[in-house]
Amino acid sequence: MSAVVAAQQAVNAASTAAGSHGPNLVPVVTLLAAAVIAVPLFKRLGLGAVLGYLAAGLLIGPSVLGLIHDPATILQTAELGVVMFLFIVGLEMRPAHLWQMRRQIFGLGVLQVGLAMALLTPVGVVIGAWLGRGLDWEQAWVAGTGFVLTSTAIVMQMLVERKQLASPAGQKVVSILLLEDLLIVPLLAIVTFIAPGGHEGGHVALGWQVRALNIGLALGAFLVLLAVGRWLLNPLFVLLSAVRSREVMTAAALLVVLGAALWMDLGGLSTAMGAFIAGVMLAESSFRHQLEADVEPFKGLLLGLFFLAVGMSMDLTVIAAQWQLVLGSVVAYMLLKSAAIYLIARLVKTSHEVALERMVLMAQGGEFAFVLYAAATSVGLMEAEVNSVYTAVIILSMVLTPLMLIAHGRWVSRCARRRINEPERAYDTEMDHSPVIIAGFGRFGQMVGRLLLANGIVSTIMDSDAEHIESMRQFGFHVYYGDATRLDLLQAAGAAQAKVLVVAVDDKEAAKTIVERVRQAYPHLQVFARAYDVSHYYDLRRIGAHVAQREVYESSLRLGRHVLETLGVGAYEAKEMADGFRLANEKQVDAFARMREKAEFKDYIQAIRTSREELERQLREETAQRGKEGHDWEASERRAHDERP
Amino acid sequence: MLTLIYAHPYPLHSRVNRALRQAVDELPGVRTRDLYALYPDFHIDVAAEQAALAESRIIVLQHPMRWYHTPALLSLWFEKVLAYGWAYGHDATGQRARALQGKRLLWAVTAGGAQSAYSPEGYNQHTVHEMGAPIRQTALYCGMEWLEPHVVYGTGQLEVVTLAQAARGYRDRLVELLQEGVA
Numbered sequence: 023m024s025a026v027v028a029a030q031q032a033v034n035a036a037s038t039a040a041g042s043h044g045p046n047l048v049p050v051v052t053l054l055a056a057a058v059i060a061v062p063l064f065k066r067l068g069l070g071a072v073l074g075y076l077a078a079g080l081l082i083g084p085s086v087l088g089l090i091h092d093p094a095t096i097l098q099t100a101e102l103g104v105v106m107f108l109f110i111v112g113l114e115m116r117p118a119h120l121w122q123m124r125r126q127i128f129g130l131g132v133l134q135v136g137l138a139m140a141l142l143t144p145v146g147v148v149i150g151a152w153l154g155r156g157l158d159w160e161q162a163w164v165a166g167t168g169f170v171l172t173s174t175a176i177v178m179q180m181l182v183e184r185k186q187l188a189s190p191a192g193q194k195v196v197s198i199l200l201l202e203d204l205l206i207v208p209l210l211a212i213v214t215f216i217a218p219g220g221h222e223g224g225h226v227a228l229g230w231q232v233r234a235l236n237i238g239l240a241l242g243a244f245l246v247l248l249a250v251g252r253w254l255l256n257p258l259f260v261l262l263s264a265v266r267s268r269e270v271m272t273a274a275a276l277l278v279v280l281g282a283a284l285w286m287d288l289g290g291l292s293t294a295m296g297a298f299i300a301g302v303m304l305a306e307s308s309f310r311h312q313l314e315a316d317v318e319p320f321k322g323l324l325l326g327l328f329f330l331a332v333g334m335s336m337d338l339t340v341i342a343a344q345w346q347l348v349l350g351s352v353v354a355y356m357l358l359k360s361a362a363i364y365l366i367a368r369l370v371k372t373s374h375e376v377a378l379e380r381m382v383l384m385a386q387g388g389e390f391a392f393v394l395y396a397a398a399t400s401v402g403l404m405e406a407e408v409n410s411v412y413t414a415v416i417i418l419s420m421v422l423t424p425l426m427l428i429a430h431g432r433w434v435s436r437c438a439r440r441r442i443n444e445p446e447r448a449y450d451t452e453m454d455h456s457p458v459i460i461a462g463f464g465r466f467g468q469m470v471g472r473l474l475l476a477n478g479i480v481s482t483i484m485d486s487d488a489e490h491i492e493s494m495r496q497f498g499f500h501v502y503y504g505d506a507t508r509l510d511l512l513q514a515a516g517a518a519q520a521k522v523l524v525v526a527v528d529d530k531e532a533a534k535t536i537v538e539r540v541r542q543a544y545p546h547l548q549v550f551a552r553a554y555d556v557s558h559y560y561d562l563r564r565i566g567a568h569v570a571q572r573e574v575y576e577s578s579l580r581l582g583r584h585v586l587e588t589l590g591v592g593a594y595e596a597k598e599m600a601d602g603f604r605l606a607n608e609k610q611v612d613a614f615a616r617m618r619e620k621a622e623f624k625d626y627i628q629a630i631r632t633s634r635e636e637l638e639r640q641l642r643e644e645t646a647q648r649g650k651e652g653h654d655w656e657a658s659e660r661r662a663h664d665e666r667p
Numbered sequence: 668m669l670t671l672i673y674a675h676p677y678p679l680h681s682r683v684n685r686a687l688r689q690a691v692d693e694l695p696g697v698r699t700r701d702l703y704a705l706y707p708d709f710h711i712d713v714a715a716e717q718a719a720l721a722e723s724r725i726i727v728l729q730h731p732m733r734w735y736h737t738p739a740l741l742s743l744w745f746e747k748v749l750a751y752g753w754a755y756g757h758d759a760t761g762q763r764a765r766a767l768q769g770k771r772l773l774w775a776v777t778a779g780g781a782q783s784a785y786s787p788e789g790y791n792q793h794t795v796h797e798m799g800a801p802i803r804q805t806a807l808y809c810g811m812e813w814l815e816p817h818v819v820y821g822t823g824q825l826e827v828v829t830l831a832q833a834a835r836g837y838r839d840r841l842v843e844l845l846q847e848g849v850a
Contacts, residue, residue, distance in 0.1 A: 583707075592679045593707040594740075 048312045053096075056082050057326050072179055073424040075326050080334020093334035100331045102179045102280070103324030104175045104389060105297040106317050109279045111178060111196065111667045112301020112313050114187070120302055123197050130194060130370060131201025135170055138362035142166030145354045149347065157408065160216050164398045165412045167209060168391030169419070171202045172384045174294065175328055176423055180383060191376045195383060206390050209237070213397050236290055243289020247282055247296060251303025259309045271309075275316040278304070292390075314339070328389070336417045340410045351415045356422070360385045366592070375434070382430040386423040387416035450502040455516030456482045460524045461506030461536060463494060466552045466573055467526030471499070479522075481516050483583070507535045509543050517544050525551040527566070530558050534565060541566035558614050579604060669845055670723040674730040674741035677704065683777050683822040683830060684731055686836040690834035691841050698723070702740050709743060716748040719773070721766055725844050726811070729775040731822070736796045745805060747819075754809045768810035773844065774799055775817040775837065782820040795820075814844070 055337030056078035061379025071357035082089040090096065146162025157165065177199060178187075186192035255278065302561050304313060341348050360381045367377035383567050395413060398404040404412075432611050456476060458481040460467045471481050484504035485491055491501045504511040506527065517523065517540065537549055551567040562570040579600045586596035671691065675684045678701065691697055700719060706712070720726060722833075730737055737745075745786045749767070758764045770774070774794060785798075797816045806813050817840055819833045 293674055590679065593701065593705075594676050594703040595679070597707040 032178065047321060049090055049096075052082055053327065053330055055331060059596070061326070069428065070424045071181075071326075072176055072329055073421070075329030076333040076421050076424075077329035080336050081333075082330075082427070083334030085334075085336055090290065090334055093331050096327065097331035097335060099638065100324055100328035101293070101389065102283075103321060103326070103328040105283045105293050106279055106321035107175060107178055107325055108294045109282075109297035109301040109317060109320055111187075111313055112298040113305050113310055114303055116303055116305045121284060123193065126194055126197035127201050130366065131198045133369070134198055134363055134366045135202060135205060138170040138359050139163075139167055141358040141362050142169055143352065145358065145363055149350045149354060152350075161398075161404055161408060163216075164404060165351075165408070166416075168394045168412065168416060169359060169387035170211075171206065171387030171388045171390040171394070172199060172387055173327060173420055173423070174203065175200050175389060176386065176420055177383055179325065180424070180427060188197060191372075193381060193382065194372075197518075198296070199383070202388070202390070203292055203295050203298065203380065206295075206393065210290075210393060210397050213394065213403060214401055216403065226550065240290045243286060243291060244299075247299050248287055248303070251282075251300055255300075255304055256307050258307075259307065263309070271312060272316040274314045276312075276320065279317060280653060283491050304461050332389075332417055332420060335413065336421070337410055338413055340407075341418070342560055344411050347411060347416050351412070352418050352422070355386045355415065356419055379430065379434075382426050383423070384418035385426070388420075391416045405600060419482070449504045449508075449511055450510070451486075453482055453502045453504075453515045454480075454482055454483070454500075455519055457519075457521040458482070458524065459484070459512070459515050459520050460526060461485075461512075462489045462525065462526055462552075463490070463499070463501050463525030466528070467524065482520070484515055486527075507532055507539065509539055512536075512540065512544075517547060520547060522548045522550060525549060525554075530554050533558075535562055537562055537567045538565045560618060561609065563615055668723045669694075669697045669725040669727060669841065670719050671697055671727045671729055672702065672741070672744070673699055674702045676703050676738055676740070676793045680733070682785070683819060683825060683833070684729065685821065686830050686834045687729065687777070687837045688774070690838040693839070694739045694841060696845050697841065702744060703738075705720075706740065709740060711728055711744060711747045713747050716719065716744070717732070717753060717766065720748070720770070723770065725771045725773065726767075726842070727775055730777075732776055732778045732795075732798075735793075736817075737802070746831070749805065749809060750831070758820040765810050767806075769812070772806040773814045773817060773840075774802055775819075777819045777822045779823050780821065781824070782818075785820070 057075065060078030060081075061071050064077065065071055079093075081087055083093055084091060135349035143159070143163045143166040146165045147155040149157060150162070152159045161524035181187045181192050181195065187196070192205050259615050260270075261276065262270055278300050282296040284296075286299075304310060307313075345496060363381045363384055364377050367380055368374070372380070392413060392469075395409045397403060399406055399409045456479070458479060460481045460483045463471065463483050463485040467483070467485075471483055474481055482502070483499065484502045484506055484582040486503070486505045488503055491503055495499045502515065504515065505510060506515075506525070509517075512523075523536075523540055523544075525533050525540075527533050527536065533551055533553075537551055540547055540549055548569075549567045550569045550571075551562045552571045553562050553570045555572060559570045559572055583593075583596040583600045583605075586599060587593055592600070671688075673684075673688055678685060678688075688699065692699055698719065700716070702711075721791060728737075728741065730741055733739075734740070752758045752764050753766050754764065755762050764830050776799070778785065778795055780789070783789050785793065785795050787793075796816060799816055803813050817837060819837070825833065
């Protein structure tokens with residue numbers, strides 16, 4: 023403990039010293055150092071960046087080391103990170119796309135928020151009463167509603183990290199988040215409305231005219247922003263890009279984001295909403311990528327700062343003093359919110375897996391709760407102590423989210439593994455036989471199967487992905503459920519009578535296992551295997567596949583031909599070039615395969631090097647011969663004609 | 668409508684055929700089908716080829732001589748496109764198939780050797796016209812009118828000026844053919 027005190031004193035001394043000449047860099051350096059150390063460490067441990075920031079924040083904050091004294095100011099600045107985040111999310115969403123999502127936003131979002139609100143409000147009353155510190159209904163409603171508003175920053179960051187932002191499930195989550203961002207406006211209005219004395223005609227109270235005016239003002243601000251985005255932003259950027267100054271473009275991007283945020287704030291709406299709308303309005307602009315690149319680093323830094331600040335705001339003394347209330351509330355809120363999310367998701371026919379994931383992802387309170395609580399406290403609806411307790415509840419739930427996601431991920435993968443080992447659905451053992459068996463009916467197997475089918479050959483197809491089989495059934499393919507690494511199932515598929523086995527599974531090791539076992543058990547069967555790359559090709563040939571084909575080989579040659587054509591080579595000549603290349607390459611690959619079996623690894627490497635030099639030499643010669651377009655060709659043509667009989 | 672069936676495996680390296688083609692490509696009523704560009708893999712879209720022929724009054728086969736014969740793809744084109752039940756024989760309903768009946772065929776061929784080489788005294792021993800016998804007979808068998816072939820000799824030795832003259836001659840020939848039918 024004395025070390026901590028010493029460190030704190032040193033920092034204080036340093037900051038005082040620094041303050042005397044020039045800007046005080048200590049907090050900035052501390053924050054950056056915390057991020058630089060904690061984030062890679064947590065990522066390495068598989069705990070994710072968000073948790074790293076939170077932990078680092080807690081460590082340097084007032085509760086532990088106290089290197090930073092005033093997390094509230096930092097949090098304010100850092101909320102700009104959330105604003106920029108929403109701008110970038112907006113950039114990726116065209117207005118038409120947003121319009122398509124309207125049902126999700128207002129349907130799914132309202133349902134989830136409504137149910138969660140109904141479930142969470144009594145918690146404050148019940149738990150409070152149980153611990154002898156009961157809240158009244160208004161306070162309990164504010165506390166619960168704060169928790170209903172999910173953390174856009176955390177969830178979005180998680181979606182990005184897991185590359186789910188564009189997936190249908192991810193888009194539904196985004197829809198709900200958007201609705202919650204919209205809701206902060208009426209919620210703040212309600213808070214002032216139900217404030218003590220508010221509806222009893224006290225001088226704090228606002229008349230309905232004023233309130234109508236406020237709503238009108240908000241709507242007006244919203245419409246003005248839409249208009250500016252629609253008609254002004256693009257011409258502005260066209261004008262600015264003519265200046266050809268990188269910094270001006272960056273400044274303009276930041277100006278748009280922060281300007282929109284400020285404008286919405288003035289109109290009484292959320293800053294994040296403003297940034298989001300600005301983003302959507304620019305989504306179809308040709309400057310989209312430039313804007314994204316400009317804002318991205320600021321967003322990343324500020325968002326990190328935001329998480330740091332949240333960690334710092336965690337007041338351990340409050341938690342320690344009221345730990346029963348805090349823990350009880352966290353557990354009750356998270357459980358009930360989870361229940362609401364899951365129920366609503368299932369109600370709109372989302373699958374169990376997706377509903378479960380959404381539940382884990384969204385079961386925390388968000389940054390808007392801080393705003394809501396602050397508003398409630400300022401109008402006297404919430405006592406300062408209650409505020410800090412529930413703020414601690416929110417922060418704790420934010421900290422728990424990444425941990426729960428990790429636990430959920432482990433659980434899912436364990437279930438998946440169990441499902442593989444003990445299949446729920448029994449493998450098919452009654453299969454129609456045919457001369458061709460196709461193992462694996464993904465992109466590769468499908469092409470083979472369809473080519474055969476188009477010419478009247480019905481193959482016996484097996485795949486080990488039950489879901490995939492179901493989806494294939496919709497298209498009229500009868501795919502048997504079976505694992506081709508198992509000889510009994512291959513026997514059931516008719517391996518003893520078939521002529522050809524196509525091994526088109528995408529798992530490299532599984533493919534090798536199949537080839538190996540089949541070559542032993544059914545020596546008569548011609549084995550055609552899909553190879554992942556050259557080295558997989560070698561392996562497959564070595565263990566006895568009669569034919570192996572690298573999976574992207576033909577398509578890349580084909581694409582190369584088109585490139586040649588575009589560069590001015592005739593279509594047929596390009597085909598010949600590709601054919602020549604294929605022949606040379608296949609010869610070379612086969613030569614290496616033999617060498618690899620016989621020679622030592624060192625010789626093999628040497629041979630590859632020599633051959634590459636030989637290939638380069640050939641290429642150089644070919645290039646030199648080809649020379650300028652048509653020139654040498656004509657000479658040789660002329661020679662050919664002259665020498666012709 | 669005149670359909671020009673163009674068969675040169677390396678059109679971008681061609682000098683004479685390219686010049687000839689360019690001279691007529693833009694003529695109104697001429698539609699060129701560049702076989703080696705359309706079917707580099709030798710997979711001929713028979714239906715598309717037949718449709719193009721059916722719409723045309725005049726068909727021109729333009730190609731360089733390859734060993735006294737057409738380039739391989741044009742050879743395949745005859746096999747695939749002039750199919751039984753369409754160009755000759757009987758169709759599915761038992762009707763006599765004569766899709767090309769009455770159309771006019773012009774063989775426009777370029778040869779590396781000089782005209783003197785293509786004569787009984789020359790080292791090629793036969794005239795180009797004699798060598799065109801299989802193509803001529805194919806046309807006649809399908810009921811087409813065989814036009815006097817358009818031959819450009821000595822492609823290896825053609826000077827810029829003579830090449831331009833040859834191109835103009837070819838163009839005039841096609842213009843003449845296009846007008847003949849209209850008048």
